Amino acid sequence: MIVAVVVSLVLVSSILVAAAISSRRKKPNFISSFSGKHVFITGASSGIGLSLSKQFLSEGAFVTLVARNSGRLEDAAKFLLKEVQCSSDQFRTKIADVGDYAVIRRVIEEAFAWRPIDVLICNAGLLRTAYFEDLKLQDINDLMQTNVIGSVYPVHAALPSLKQRSRTHPICIVFVASLASLIWLYGASVYTGSKRAVKGIAETLALELIPFTNIRVNLVCPGTTESPMLDSVCTEGELSEGILAASAYDRKEAQTADEVAEITIAGIKQGTFLITTTPYVGPMATVLSRGIIPEDSLLGNCVEAVAFVVLRLITFLTAASFKRRLVDIHRKYNKNEA
Numbered sequence: 265m266i267v268a269v270v271v272s273l274v275l276v277s278s279i280l281v282a283a284a285i286s287s288r289r290k291k292p293n294f295i296s297s298f299s300g301k302h303v304f305i306t307g308a309s310s311g312i313g314l315s316l317s318k319q320f321l322s323e324g325a326f327v328t329l330v331a332r333n334s335g336r337l338e339d340a341a342k343f344l345l346k347e348v349q350c351s352s353d354q355f356r357t358k359i360a361d362v363g364d365y366a367v368i369r370r371v372i373e374e375a376f377a378w379r380p381i382d383v384l385i386c387n388a389g390l391l392r393t394a395y396f397e398d399l400k401l402q403d404i405n406d407l408m409q410t411n412v413i414g415s416v417y418p419v420h421a422a423l424p425s426l427k428q429r430s431r432t433h434p435i436c437i438v439f440v441a442s443l444a445s446l447i448w449l450y451g452a453s454v455y456t457g458s459k460r461a462v463k464g465i466a467e468t469l470a471l472e473l474i475p476f477t478n479i480r481v482n483l484v485c486p487g488t489t490e491s492p493m494l495d496s497v498c499t500e501g502e503l504s505e506g507i508l509a510a511s512a513y514d515r516k517e518a519q520t521a522d523e524v525a526e527i528t529i530a531g532i533k534q535g536t537f538l539i540t541t542t543p544y545v546g547p548m549a550t551v552l553s554r555g556i557i558p559e560d561s562l563l564g565n566c567v568e569a570v571a572f573v574v575l576r577l578i579t580f581l582t583a584a585s586f587k588r589r590l591v592d593i594h595r596k597y598n599k600n601e602a
Contacts, residue, residue: 294480294535295383295434299324302379304372306362306418307388309336311491312440314343315525316385317355321348323529327355328375330368331388334359362388362414369421376422380429383532384422386415387440393451393498393507404454411458415439416465430478436532437479439466443487443542446549450510451503467557470537480535484528485549487542488518502597509589512545536560551575 295301303320307313308329317327321344331337337357345352356378360371375381390410392403419437426435442449444456445463463483470481488494494515498504507513524541531539537557540546551571559565 291534293533295436295533297323298383298529298533300326301382302326302328302375303383303385304328304330304375304381304418304422305385305387306330306360306414307440309333309340311493312486312489312521312524312528313385313387314340315521316387316528318344318348319522319525319529320383321350321354325354325383326379328358328371328378328381329355330358330360330362330371332359332361362386362417363409365417365421368417372418372421372425376425380433381422381426381435382429382433383436383438384418384426385438385440386418387438388414389440389442389493391452391455391493391496393449393455393496393503395451395503396453399454407454407458411455412461412465415462419469426479427476430476433478435479436482436535437469437473438482438484438528438532440484440486440528441466443485443540443546443549445483445485446540446553448511449507449513451498451507466537467555480532481537482528482532482535482539483537484531484539484541485546486519486524486528486540487545488513488515489524489541490515490518490520494518502593505593505596506590509593510586548575552579 298320301320303316303325305313305316305320305327308317308327309331313329313331317329317340320327329337329340331340337359341352341355341357344350344355356375358371358374360367362368372381388410390407392399392407394403423437426437429435439462441462442455442459444452445459448456463485466481466483473479473481497513497515498507519541527541528539537560538550538554540550548571551568552575554568554572559568
């Protein structure tokens with residue numbers, strides 16, 4: 265009975281948030297069209313990055329696709345030529361490791377020499393699931409290097425030119441983070457930390473760029489998205505059950521990369537700072553993790569203020585339940601512990 269009430273409260277509160285967001289008076293788009301714009305995307309050979317590339321090209325944009333795997337990048341180019349039926353002159357591919365500053369700076373310069381960049385999307389990312397003490401040092405280094413440094417380096421290299429470009433053209437700097445930027449992903453402590461670092465970087469950069477009225481920073485926080493990244497998630501044993509219990513992870517419910525890309529592009533056009541793509545969970549996580557930076561509209565702030573109280577009470581009531589569940593799972597797999 266209690267569980268049913270709690271679930272109902274969660275659904276009602278999240279629906280209220282979603283309804284407020286959808287019913288808000290529509291503001292003029294920050295960017296009305298990407299036709300003729302130059303979009304630079306890291307991690308573009310698969311998943312969300314490839315879907316973003318496809319949809320931007322379909323809108324008439326010019327795209328620079330960046331990835332470190334030459335084979336996947338070549339396959340991505342063939343896919344785009346077939347799927348979008350665009351000219352090969354409409355996009356370029358660049359092999360680069362986003363964690364290598366010298367390389368990514370050179371690639372940024374080459375992209376600007378081709379066409380001035382209008383939208384810079386830091387999408388490259390890695391996911392590793394394991395209990396904290398079981399993570400290999402190389403995995404820790406790779407996660408931080410790709411997810412954090414790999415988001416910082418492209419922006420750092422491009423920002424002076426983007427500021428100059430913004431004098432006459434709207435500019436977007438997009439960080440593709442994760443729902444883990446707002447709430448935890450159990451069994452992925454370092455991944456969660458890296459994505460929360462990206463959130464902090466994006467928030468602070470957005471404040472620094474307030475004087476540059478023609479630049480927007482977007483933080484995209486997708487939930488479980490069907491992509492090669494999910495192949496690294498543990499699928500059996502104690503950790504797998506813990507991920508399901510504490511993070512409700514279910515690959516069968518993953519959104520497609522195309523769905524995430526579509527929502528992301530709509531949010532970029534609107535100039536929205538925080539873009540979530542997951543129904544119900546996304547708005548709830550937004551309310552609980554908003555912090556000091558307010559929502560854009562008065563209506564949205566009022567709804568979030570009410571929803572926050574309800575959701576905070578719900579999390580208090582449900583915390584003990586999932587903690588007990590984690591203890592039970594541990595005991596199931598460690599019956600010989602004293």
